[in-house]
Amino acid sequence: MIILENFKMPNVDLEAVMRYLTETGKRTHQLWMDDETLAFVARGREYRSEFHINASYEIQYSLKGAQDLMYRTPEGEVKVAHMPEGSVFYQPPFLPHSPRFAPDSFQFIIERVRKPGEIDKFHWFCPNCDNFIHEETFYVDDYRKDPVSRAYDNYFNSLEFRTCKKCGTVAPGRD
Ligand SMILES: [Fe+2]
Incomplete structure (x- = not known):
């Protein structure tokens, strides 16, 4: 499957894509997808709390503003990589x-x-005791479906998913 939204040279006006995301309130816009690669621009999510696990590498470029990329080591330790603009x-x-x-x-x-x-996984951990509390899974065949937003819809809509079975803490919901 090949999706080419803007197959011209240069391919994409990134400033225009950022304006589009800001004006529409959307969080992601897929730029292209062919048999091997997909590319998209993402706008930050103030509610982001889960850890995403997928079989692909990710090349991430801080287009505007900085990112703090939190990640978990194989030992389960949480670290932060600061990525300036x-x-x-x-x-x-x-x-x-x-x-x-x-x-x-x-x-x-x-x-x-x-x-x-190859199934993408989204893992949430308790904000109090770091116990694993919930998993969402998604087959990412097209980023236009915004898999991250779909995962959060399910997570936020369930009090049970957000409740730690170990310490009883309820992780924050939509607001
Ligand atoms: Fe907990």
């Missing part, structure tokens, strides 16, 4: 990561298209 970051496959950046900041992201059976 104008910096680029190669993120290896399967790294649990949580991109924290403001709604007026923008990232340009390139990923590998998922193979059949």
